[in-house]
Amino acid sequence: MSLEFSRKITRVFTIGEIAEIAEAEVVGGDLTSAVAKQSEIIGVSSLEMARPRELTFLGARRYQERLLTSRATACILTRQYLDLLPKHMIGLIVKDPYLAMTHVLAQLYSDAITPNALFEHSGVSPSAIVHSLARLEPGVTIDPGAVIGPRVQIGTGSVIGAHAVIGADVCIGRHCNIGAHVTLMSALIGDRVIIHPGARLGQDGYGYALSENAYEKTPQLGRVIIQDEVEIGSNTTIDRGALRDTIIGEGTKIDNLVQIGHNVIIGRSCAIVAQTGVAGSSEIGDFVLIGGQAAIGGHLTIGDRAQIAAKSGVMRSVAAGARVGGAPARSLRKFMRMEAMLDKLARASKPKLNSN
Structure with a gap:
């Protein structure tokens, strides 16, 4: 499944913009580098699931065969795999594809860095139980069923998930995400x-x-x-x-x-x-x-x-x-040497099959 179905991209990005984020060299495939940089990317997916106008990456040799049949418009990869790049595909050459892809995803899907509130609302749910002595800074979100004990302090921008239990005197900083059914x-x-x-x-x-x-x-x-x-x-x-x-x-x-x-x-x-x-x-x-x-x-x-x-x-x-x-x-x-020796001994002591 493409990530486009589960997460919406922040906006459409050009290959040139993605290259800047990834600190990548653009290799245009059938296109010149200048034209390739204007190509648009609307989503990100794996090598085998990527569609046209989507970005993918090659992070390990064992997946190189999937690159050959991928339909992605562009791929982040190292120079050593450049010869495998299909003619229709734009290459973004980097030293560390996984790190580069991490930086790109953080920009294209910025809302995926931190989990969202389960009910996608802000403020304190009417069904949450918040002790009168708890102190909540502005901008705190508390999902249904959460329990907040006495003298708890929660900083601005933090989200407390459904049915989480925050015990007495716990202090939670700013911009935290406490998942559903967590106990602190x-x-x-x-x-x-x-x-x-x-x-x-x-x-x-x-x-x-x-x-x-x-x-x-x-x-x-x-x-x-x-x-x-x-x-x-x-x-x-x-x-x-x-x-x-x-x-x-x-x-x-x-x-x-x-x-x-x-x-x-x-x-x-x-x-x-x-x-x-x-x-x-x-x-x-x-x-x-x-x-x-x-x-x-x-x-x-x-x-x-x-x-x-x-x-x-x-x-x-x-x-x-x-x-x-x-x-x-x-x-x-x-x-590792001991494992190799044990394996060698096991093979050497393997009983020979009786030929009679």
Whole structure:
């Protein structure tokens, strides 16, 4: 399905305008560069679904065959694939097609950057419950069924989705989007934060002390602090701290179904992929990449710009800049060598078929 059906383009753009946004060199196909720049684009879609007057992009070699049959008017791609460009298609040559396409989409579909209010209205819905002691700046939107507790503060331009629950004393900054059925307790949320539907922030962490006959609950006294421009995926859970705050650093992006334990501190501009779990009191530096279904033990330190492969089991601290994989996690290069050796051994020990 073309994006034109689900999102309306801001306006019609020319190839020349798109080239400026993408910082691209225009290659005209059958047209001169000057004429190509005047061609109009009315939508964006994938290689296989794009129609005439739509833009597409080629981001990886494995999709190059789709380029040959694409009906798109223009394609963002690197110079190495220029020879594959069909004669009818205009090329926009860039160093990083995915990044360039991201910049283009942000301009052509500017309303897609932040989710809209579910009911596409502004102001407070009559069916929302807002405590008399809550403070809402002008321009706040609250969808039907949302519950806003006492002493909550919500900044201008923020949207609270349907049936979200904002607990007592929570502070939400400006231009945030809190999705449907989100719960926020004991939380301080910065500006321009996006929290997708079903996420749970600020509930008690998993803290228990073992007595002679039972586990006794340890009171959780900290908060969850979400700094500016963080994005948190659907059904992710982030526990409040026990004796210190749980902190998610500025610009960090967390996928769906991630569990962040109490007292965890995550730095700036990290990327944490779905189904990852971070146990309590671990500290993660800046610009760390964590693949899907990774598990990080408690009380560990992950250094700046470290990379953790998907399905890794991290049981020891990871140095800054290190790349690790496997369970238990080790140097990614060592892990890949071990996998290759095991595969070689398995092939060598494969029983020979009896020829009789």
